[in-house]
Amino acid sequence: MNRLDIWHRAGRSFNWNGHRIFYRESGRGEALLLLHGFPTASWDWHKVWPTLEGRFHLIAPDFLGFGFSDKPRRYDYTIAHQADMVEELVGCLGIRSFHILAHDFGDTVAQELLARHNGKEGAFGQGLAVETLCLLNGGLFPEAHSPRLVQHLMASPIGGILAPFLSKRTLARNFKAIFGPDTPPTPQEIDEFWETITFNRGKGVMHLLIRYMAERRAFRSRWVGALEQAAIPVRLIDGAADPISGRHLAEHYQQLIPDPDVVFLEGIGHYPQTEAPELVLKHFLEFLEAV
Secondary structure, eight states: OOHHHHHHHTOEEEEETTEEEEEEEEOOSEEEEEEOOSSOOGGGGTTTHHHHTTTEEEEEEOOTTSTTSOOOSSOOOOHHHHHHHHHHHHHHTTOOEEEEEEOTHHHHHHHHHHHHHHHTOGGGGTTOEEEEEEEOSOOSSGGGOOOOHHHHHHHSTTHHHHGGGOOHHHHHHHHHHHSOTTOOOOHHHHHHHHHHHHTTTGGGGHHHHTTHHHHHHHTHHHHHHHHHTOOSOEEEEEETTOTTTSHHHHHHHHHHSSSOOEEEETTOOSOHHHHOHHHHHHHHHHHHHHO
């Protein structure tokens, strides 16, 4: 049994609106919600998991359409729905407050949760609370996000036609381009990423999932406003060598967000938790200790 199989077997699931949602849960202490990116899954957190589970009650779902969760072919995948799922999951687990560590797609879900927290919407008006938010590389601002060509194509009207032709070779080429120059993904990591993507015919929904890029433009005011108005501690840990959301996006963050707390990881790309897990842990734990 390989390590991804072990991760999968150690997971749990719950039913959300008739769909099976996979999640990993372990550890004791304050609740820490780990929100993964596109197009991968909660497996993205496996390198930081052993350290964090010694300090926190960890909860890491695979979003609907991702990883080992269900991947319905006819579904209107939206960030709001993913945030609804997260709310229900923490509610089912009896959690009333939690920290968030998020990456990429998960950043946008976290921004929606923060907007609800700020406005005391829904469960957040009944006692649910975000304690702190730590963001890794992601498209926090649509005007400073630089998607890869394959992402543009998948989000276009021909995305559904192209999806079946995506390959592990395509993934490897694109991930090598977005990782740091000295921290490329290993062949094993590519195999694992690819397995989470293709599980349960996952290629068939990728063109639906990537519609979140258009949502970022449509809901910019709400999601950027959530960061601008945040009354909780927020830190951005940014892999500066990332061509999608690296130094250029983090510098934009510094210009727009009041009292910005930004850590640059030089030479690190789009997946800091995979490329430099020790640095992510260092700066994340220092952030919480200073709160």
